[in-house]
Amino acid sequence: MNWDKLQHIDLRILYAIILLCMMIPMFKPVGxxxxxxxxxxxxxxxxxxxxxxxxxxxxxxxxxxxxxxxxxxxxxxxxxxxxxxxxxxxxxxxxxxxxxxxxxxxxxxxxxxxxxxxxxxxxxxxxxxxxxxxxxxxxxxxxxxxxxxxxxxxxxxxxxxxxxxxxxxxxxxxxxxxxxxxxxxxxxxxxxxxxxxxxxxxxxxxxxxxxxxxxxxxxxxxxxxxxxxxxxxxxxxxxxxxxxLAGMDAQSMGHITVIIFLILGNIGYFMSQKKGKQ
Missing domain, CATH: 3.40.50 (Rossmann fold)
Structure with missing residues (x-):
């Protein structure tokens, strides 16, 4: 995986993904x-x-x-x-x-x-x-x-x-x-x-x-x-x-998506640092 590229994803793409993840439960509740x-x-x-x-x-x-x-x-x-x-x-x-x-x-x-x-x-x-x-x-x-x-x-x-x-x-x-x-x-x-x-x-x-x-x-x-x-x-x-329930699903999916991005962002940062030292 290209960790450097992951560090510089356009914020508009991130917002679009979060919005999509929040919209899906509004039409089909996840439960x-x-x-x-x-x-x-x-x-x-x-x-x-x-x-x-x-x-x-x-x-x-x-x-x-x-x-x-x-x-x-x-x-x-x-x-x-x-x-x-x-x-x-x-x-x-x-x-x-x-x-x-x-x-x-x-x-x-x-x-x-x-x-x-x-x-x-x-x-x-x-x-x-x-x-x-x-x-x-x-x-x-x-x-x-x-x-x-x-x-x-x-x-x-x-x-x-x-x-x-x-x-x-x-x-x-x-x-x-x-x-x-x-x-x-x-x-x-x-x-x-x-x-x-x-x-x-x-x-x-x-x-x-x-x-x-x-x-x-x-x-x-x-x-x-x-x-x-x-x-x-x-x-x-x-x-x-x-x-x-659909509204709560949407909130939860939004939170989960943000947490996943935070985790990936931190992993990307440390992997980039490790690659730089090598």
């Missing part, structure tokens, strides 16, 4: 093992312990910037929930266009795959202004809190699922919230989870972990999915290789 944290295990288990047919309230309070981290959580939740014949009610309080659209797209994809019907097995109420005031209404009257329509403006009266979901207080079994800030877990606890004694779980950007640790320790938040890593762990528990 590298991910160690599952206790928090992710708790999220999975609290959903798994629900009786079949339970109703899960899903609030995807995110914008486009954090969507790649949080979207995989919604997809994996839908797979686990529909497998148990649970029903999902989707909402969004953070962004009036991004949140409700992402809720619909990611649940709908799984619903079609698993033979679940919109309006029967799940529904998307969509974005609602003034989270605190709306939450207070939803507690006892979901129809009023939603303005009587789903996210497309169709009357709730036309959807069979809404004959079963009249209030969070009496008809919802679990709150699953993904959030990037406000409204956050504190808001959901103050207006819904704590007064009604409803279990609350979900995920957020990993940067929010330090701010929710005390909720986890107190038992107010049942586990936590932290960023892309948390989404990947959850996917692994659900038994589904989605964008979370």
């Amino acid at each position: 590298l093992p991910v160690a599952v944290s206790d928090n992710s295990e708790t999220v999975y288990q609290v959903i798994e312990d629900l009786p079949d047919g339970s109703v899960i309230w899903v609030s995807h309070d995110t914008g486009s910037g954090n969507a790649p981290e949080l979207n995989p959580m919604i997809t994996a939740l839908a797979k686990q929930a529909f497998r148990k014949n649970c029903k999902l009610v989707g909402t969004a309080f953070f962004n009036e266009t991004v949140g409700p659209t992402l809720v619909y797209e990611h649940i709908d994809e799984v619903a079609q795959e698993m033979g679940k019907e919109y309006g029967v097995d799940w529904i998307n109420i969509g974005y609602r202004l003034n989270a605190e005031a709306t939450m207070k209404i939803l507690v006892d009257d979901v129809w009023a809190g939603a303005g009587g329509v789903d996210w497309s403006g169709d009357p709730l009266a036309g959807f069979p699922i809404m004959q079963e979901v009249k209030s969070i207080r009496h008809d919802v079994d679990l709150l699953f919230v993904t959030t990037v800030g406000s409204p956050g877990y504190a808001t959901w606890m103050q207006y819904v989870a704590e007064p009604l004694k409803k279990p609350l779980t979900g995920g957020a950007s990993l940067t929010m972990y330090s701010g929710v640790q005390h909720y986890i320790r107190s038992g107010q938040l049942k586990g936590f999915l932290g960023g892309l890593r948390g989404a990947a762990e959850y996917e692994q528990l659900v038994g589904y290789a989605g964008q979370g």
Whole structure:
């Protein structure tokens, strides 16, 4: 091997190789093992312990910037929930266009795959202004809190699922919230989870972990999915290789490629030095 030539490879070639190695898992996940944290295990288990047919309230309070981290959580939740014949009610309080659209797209994809019907097995109420005031209404009257329509403006009266979901207080079994800030877990606890004694779980950007640790320790938040890593762990528990695991595979492949280049570079340096002395 020409060690001198190896020492002077064009950086653009190295970057291209790293990029290629990171892109491959995004289209075809490698399936590298991910160690599952206790928090992710708790999220999975609290959903798994629900009786079949339970109703899960899903609030995807995110914008486009954090969507790649949080979207995989919604997809994996839908797979686990529909497998148990649970029903999902989707909402969004953070962004009036991004949140409700992402809720619909990611649940709908799984619903079609698993033979679940919109309006029967799940529904998307969509974005609602003034989270605190709306939450207070939803507690006892979901129809009023939603303005009587789903996210497309169709009357709730036309959807069979809404004959079963009249209030969070009496008809919802679990709150699953993904959030990037406000409204956050504190808001959901103050207006819904704590007064009604409803279990609350979900995920957020990993940067929010330090701010929710005390909720986890107190038992107010049942586990936590932290960023892309948390989404990947959850996917692994659900038994589904989605964008979370693909993203972690891409990161891992990038790291492995860089390490290989570092090793080859050092070997090349020492071999060149040895050749020079000879």
